[in-house]
Amino acid sequence: MIQSLLIANRGEIACRIIRTAREMGIRTIAVYSDADAKALHVRQADEAVHIGPSPTRESYLVGEKIIAAAKASGAQAIHPGYGFLSENAEFAQAVVDAGLVWVGPNPASITAMGLKDAAKKLMAEAGVPVTPGYMGENQDPDYLAEQAAEIGYPVLIKAVAGGGGKGMRKVDSAADFADALASCQREAAASFGNDHVLIEKYILTPRHIEVQIFGDTHGNVVHLFERDCSLQRRHQKVIEEAPAPGMDEATRAELCAAAVRAAKAVDYVGAGTIEFIADASEGLRADRIWFMEMNTRLQVEHPVTEEITGVDLVEWQLRVASGEPIPLAQNELAIDGWAMEARLYAEDPTTGFLPSTGTLVEFDLGYRARIDSGVELGDLISPYYDPMIAKLITSGPNRHAAGYRLLEAVRQVQVWPVKTNAAFLGSCLLDEDFIAGNFDTGLIQRKVDALTTAPPVDDAEKSAGVLNLLRAESGDPMRSPLQRPDGSLDWSVHNSSRLNSLFGFRLNNAPNRLIRMTVDGEPTSVRLAEPLLGNRNKHYGRYGDAWSRLGEGFVHRFTLESRFHGGTAGTAGDGAILSPMPGKIIAVEVAAGDTVVKGQKLLTLEAMKMEHSLTAPFDGVVAELNAVAGAQVQVEALLVKIDAAEE
Incomplete structure (x- = not known):
């Protein structure tokens, strides 16, 4: 058995591997960049080695640095996790050539399946149907x-x-x-x-179905059944589940057999996934399911397979890499219940899912799910890496139970000031088509506006917000205002004049007077009356210049100053388009003086490994242009100023 393991990755997957390795008595070595010097995976490992600057191309993607770290730390093996160098055949071969154990498939298998075009040709030759x-x-x-x-x-x-x-x-x-x-x-x-x-x-009613396979060095290959990853946004998986809704036993048997044939065609060793696309216009049928690609690594969504089979896939990886046979035979594997996984991202669905960065001043993911995370309270979400901060995994005897438990889990998420997609996940889980299992990969795109719109804040919430602000400011979170016999409210707070100037509201000694405030940047008011008092069940806190309520995945901001952020990603109501995060401008679509229409793309920003389009918030003219292709920009830098068109 492997005795010491270097994890050539970061974040959630590094922590996940460390957890299993520790249970197996294996010493773990982490690697880290400048940005990750204080990261959770560094703190959890037995040892950590610095490998370079924050950008991935100068640290996590430099194979020579990874191998040098392994040798310096005395590591016996390298586990690549997923992403980064996990499917790089040259790196895998370099690990083997350095006399280290590679926890993954043979380099030849990675090469055979690494390029989608070559893989499809190979699968066609093996009798696996391709699109x-x-x-x-x-x-x-x-x-x-x-x-x-x-x-x-x-x-x-x-x-x-x-x-x-x-x-x-x-x-x-x-x-x-x-x-x-x-x-x-x-x-x-x-x-x-x-x-x-x-x-x-492009299949018009596509379902994304994938099969978990596992091979060893003794010629054995098994499957661990299928997962459904059809709920996606921009081809990024959002919620995954196992097994697949609507999958009958005959179709499952044929699909899984095809996956095993595909793995055997490349002499596959270790954990891998065969991904299929299904035309679900007439339900799941074996003659309407085609091979898409093979992922020659552990998948992000592997926990749902673990939950329905009772298998620790990382443990299997380490045992097979040590030369042991697969622990269970095919006839010993069975589906038990249902599991779902939601990916919690540091992003803001209300601004086109732009990634969010910053320090986790609040970070509580509750207790209703298995939590696979790479961060803790106080950690920094940097702009250099993928914005996924955790996975919430639930299981139950059936799909309804697993889904309900996942909904309860995402509703418990409390994160601030970094924004998350928790409320969006909850909306997806409550969608009637998703609940019915009548969905495909286009569901989110078709319903994105409804799925990303927060419910309005009613008077009860506004009232609770006011009272919690006063409780917090007075230093007594359990205290309520004194209600006089005439119905008026009295609250004695130290330095109340500062309260009036800071929050923009006043408690009056007359019954039911309006309190003026702003909620989520919009001016509003509420009559503070007895039926509206109370509501201590929501979490309130002061962060920066705002008071916020966190609950059920939503964050509502209570502030004095109104700053309206409208339109699409990176836009403001006054026409000032600010950079939503540090990044690089890769394309500018307009020039100063150009006439633009609402929604027109102005420029493209590359940040957190993705391209983000910034668009015009309304019809108007480009009054100011500070964006230049190739330039690096900082968060909230003014990139474009749009003057509204005259009516």
Whole structure:
């Protein structure tokens, strides 16, 4: 058995691997960049080695530094986690050549399945059905456009070396193809160092079904059944579950058998996932399910498989890498119950899902779920890495039970001032089509406005907000105002004049007078009366210049000054488009003096490994332009100023 293990990763997956390794008595070594010097995975490991600056291309993606750290620390093996170098065949071979144990598939298997076009050809030869499309070497844009037209729109452009939804674009018409291709290639080159793409026919009612497989060095390959990862946004998985809703036993048997054939075709060793796309227009049928790609690593969503099978997949990885056979035979594996996983991201769904950064002043994920996280209270969410901060996993005897428990879990999330998608996750779980199992990968796109709109704050909430502000300011969180016989309210607070100037409201000695305040940047008022008093069940706190309530995944801000942020990502009501985070401007679509319309793309910002479009908040004219392609910008830098069109 491996005795010492270096984890060539960070965040949640590094902590996940450390947990199992510790239970197995294996010494763990973490690696970290400048930004991660105080990260949770560094604190949890037995030893940690610094590998360079914060950008991934100078630290986590530098294989030589990882191997040097392993040798310096006396590590016997390297576990790559997922992402970063986990599917890099050259790195895997370098690990083996250095005399270290590689906790993953053979480099040849990674090579065979690493490029989507080559993998599809190999699978077709192995008798695994594949989606129709173009997988050739000719990458000339005009030629690719011709191929897309021949396949028939809509099509999907995919980076051949891609993963995680990066380097992937759906294109609905020939007019949109050139821009989508250029954007896809830029993102693919930045994320994977390879801008080659393939083109597939886009399935109009697609379900994303994948099968967990596992192989060992003794020639054994088993499957651990399927997962459904169809609830996605921009090809990024949001909620995953196992097993797949609507999957009958006959279809399951055929699908899983195809996955095992695919793994055997490349002599696969370790944990891997065979991903399929299903045309769900007539339900899940074996003749309407096609191979998409293979992920030659552990998946982010592996916990749902663990929950329904009772297997620790990381433990299996470490045992198989040590030369042991797979612990269980196929006939010893069975589905027990249902499991769901929600990915909690540091992002703001109300501003186009822009990533959010900062220190976790509040961080409480409750107790109703298995929590796989890479951060703790007080940790910093930096702009350098993927914005996922935790996974919430629940299980139950059936889908309804697992889903209800996950809903309760996301409602318990309390994070501030970093924004999260917790409320959005709750909205997805409550969607009637999702509950009925009648959904596909386009559900979120079709309903995004409804799924990202917070419910209005009613008078009871406003009243509770006022009272909690006063309780907190007076230093007595349990104290309530004294209600006089005439119905008026009296509250004695030290330095009440400061309260009046800070929060912009006043308690009057006359019954039911209005209290003026702002909620989420909008001026409002409430009559503070007896029926509205109370509500101590919500979590209130003061952060910066605002008081906030955290509960059921939503955050409502109570402030004095009204600053309206409207329109789409990165826009403000006064027409000032500010950078939502540190990043690099990769494209500017307008010039000073241009006339623009609401929703028109102004520029593209690259940050946290993704491209983000900033758009015009209303019709108007570009009055000021400070954005230059290639420039690095800081958070809240003024990039564009739009003057509203005259009516």
